[in-house]
Amino acid sequence: MTVLSNRLAIDGGPPVRTAPLPWELPGAHFIGAEERALVDAVVDAKSPFRFYGPDLQGMVATLEREWCEAFGHRHALGVSSGSAALSIAMSALQIGPGDEVLIPGYLWVSCASAVVTAGAIPRLVDIDETFCMDPDDLARKIGPHSRAVLIVHMSGAPGRVDRLVEVARAHGLAVIEDCAQASGGRFRGTSVGRSGDIGIFSFQLNKNMTSGEGGVVVTDDDALARRMVALHDLGYPRTAAGRLDVSDPECQLWGKGARMSELAGAMALGQFRKLPQITGAMRSAKWAIRKRLEGLPGVTFRTIVDPEGDSGPFLIATFRSAEAAEFTVNALRAEGIKGPEGSLACLTMREFGLHWYYNIPSLVQKRSNSRDGFPWTHPANAFASDYAYGRGTLPVADDLSDRAMILSIASNLSAADVDDIVTAFAKVLAATADRF
DSSP states (O other), X not given: OOOSOSSOGGGTOOOSOOSOOOXXXXXXXXXXXXXXXXXXXXXXXXXXXXXXXXXXXXXXXXXXXXXXXXHOOSEEEEESXXXXXXXXXXXXXXXXXXXXXXXXXXXXXXXXXXXXXXXXEEEEEOBOTTSSBOHHHHHHHXXXXXXXXXXXXXXXXXXXXXXXXXXXXXXXXXXXXXXXXXXXXXXXXXXXTSSSSEEEEXXXXXXXXXXXXXXXXXXXXXXXXXXXXXXXXXXXXXOTTSOBOOXXXXXXXXXXXXXXXXXXXHHHHHHHTTHHHHHHHXXXXXXXXXXXXXXXXXXXXXXXXXXXXXXXXXXXEEESSHHHHHHHHHHHHHTTOOOSTTOOOXXXXXGOGGGBGGGOHHHHTTOOSSTTOTTTTXXXXXXXXXXXXXXTSOHHHHHHHXXXXXXXXXXXXXXXXXXXXXXXXXXXXXXXXTTO
């Protein structure tokens, strides 16, 4: 690595680079002729609805089949979004008033939303240095109303999945795996989404593979799968001809209208077939950067329990103080370690918005979609009247959010991009050693 000047760009020195890093949109960089051909086939067939049409192409069904073949799931169901998948999971497990679902403090707003809109209560659990749920705090938080644990594989890498599942099973709790940011990831050889009762994935633009919007919900349980099929539709299963079947009294539910279209399925299928390339590129670049920076003063990196299972989209680093983290990020941006206008490539974790529990106003203030304040006011949820969601509830999450930064790892970083990131980090860290 070559540093042109020891003087930081933030102090008036020359920056390491002037060109922006690529957008942090993993699958988007791989969109090409394959996706176009599949989408065109649906358009040419005039059959964008997955269950019937004049010339049904079976894109969603093919995606589901290939997903199961690749990752070992018994059932996979294409849905309209990862958020919808979470709501389907809650309803499939019959979670509602009187129940609480344990969720981590570093998450996405959809995780809390799925619990609340099911009529249940979110119970916050702290994180550890993996930036995922802490198994010890999970064990402390489980109570008589606990029904399920939502494990979230945040920022592309699973946490201590084995211990979390062990704690949940010891208390008879269902386990939902939110793999929205970790498609293609594994934990000790097992694909994410297979350790719990239900797993969900997202194909939104920021995710490892994308169809713009979309997702998959998976399970190995036949009964849960049947409920999920009905719930993602209009509350009923389908006949072989694709028509609603209302004849089974065991499967007459209220659906969510979250079907995946054949157009989204075509896009997702094309992307899915490239997923090993996408995650391989991110994982390779991320660990090349991390290994060259490990041991430098003033910085430590997120604990990754299983580096080989990391899907690679983010590098998280922690510093001695919030001031050091903020200065490092600002200095890195000045050195050119930033994306195009509108990108969120290099951030302090405090800037990561709705990924932190205390930044979700509707959770902190216990907002409701209905006039009666449901679910917070439901008599069956009186057990949670003293639950708090404001900053200070989870001390480890609060501390890590203050002292950490996150760098997006684009799926098309060049060797020169990697060199520039390493050079800029080393330059900034050398300077911060004297300041903090």
